[in-house]
Amino acid sequence: MHALIVVAHPESGSLSHGIAAAVGQGIAGSGGCHDFEIADLAAEGFDPRFTDADLAVHRKQAAPPADVAFEQARIDRADTLVLVYPVYWWSMPALMKGWIDRVFANGWAFDFGLQTGLTKKLRHLRVHLVAVAGADMRTYARHGYFGAMKTQIEHGIFDYCGATVVRSEILFESETQSPQAHLDAARAIGRKVSASMPCEQAKAA
Numbered sequence: 360m361h362a363l364i365v366v367a368h369p370e371s372g373s374l375s376h377g378i379a380a381a382v383g384q385g386i387a388g389s390g391g392c393h394d395f396e397i398a399d400l401a402a403e404g405f406d407p408r409f410t411d412a413d414l415a416v417h418r419k420q421a422a423p424p425a426d427v428a429f430e431q432a433r434i435d436r437a438d439t440l441v442l443v444y445p446v447y448w449w450s451m452p453a454l455m456k457g458w459i460d461r462v463f464a465n466g467w468a469f470d471f472g473l474q475t476g477l478t479k480k481l482r483h484l485r486v487h488l489v490a491v492a493g494a495d496m497r498t499y500a501r502h503g504y505f506g507a508m509k510t511q512i513e514h515g516i517f518d519y520c521g522a523t524v525v526r527s528e529i530l531f532e533s534e535t536q537s538p539q540a541h542l543d544a545a546r547a548i549g550r551k552v553s554a555s556m557p558c559e560q561a562k563a564a
């Protein structure tokens with residue numbers, strides 16, 4: 360299993376980065392065929408702005424720009440995608456949303472044509488979502504935020520492309536709870552990511 364862990368946070372020393380690294384430790388510590396790479400969108404300078412070049416791709420009038428083709432190739436090398444992000448305004452940060460807007464493009468993540476309808480092209484991809492939230496679970500439950508995020512991200516984005524969301528977790532109270540508890544939880548998530556794809560299954564995929 361090769362996991363691509365994508366993190367969107369401007370500070371390399373942030374809890375979100377610590378959580379991404381801890382998920383990776385959990386994956387690698389499981390031994391066997393499991394390995395990972397981290398895509399640090401902020402450090403790599405990924406540009407999330409959707410431009411006319413991206414619109415031309417969407418309209419199937421042009422090939423993807425080099426930075427988008429690079430991201431698509433590294434997702435192609437993975438069978439497992441782990442998104443780690445702080446919750447900003449009850450959703451993902453603009454950097455990660457722009458990464459999805461640009462990279463999960465028509466013709467690569469899905470194929471849509473007025474005559475042909477929708478073809479889902481990421482059926483092989485298994486997705487794990489790890490959101491880091493300042494608020495507590497009660498707040499999410501009271502307002503239905505977790506359900507709203509699940510609908511929008513799991514169904515609206517990944518199911519549209521045919522990818523399977525295996526796990527979707529929120530690590531709550533990130534600004535008030537001990538970071539160690541969150542890092543331990545993240546390592547446990549990494550182990551579960553590995554356990555969700557035994558080596559025999561990974562080899563056959």
Ligand SMILES: Cc1cc2nc3c(=O)[nH]c(=O)nc-3n(C[C@H](O)[C@H](O)[C@H](O)COP(=O)(O)O)c2cc1C
Pocket residue numbers: 368373374375376445446447448449450491492493494495533534
């Ligand atoms: C612009 C912004 C918007 C935020 N919006 C939310 C929110 O809607 N819900 C929430 O639970 N936390 C929200 N937070 C809190 C962050 O999720 C929290 O600061 C983060 O998880 C802490 O992790 P970090 O140390 O990796 O930044 C917001 C923080 C910022 C900076």
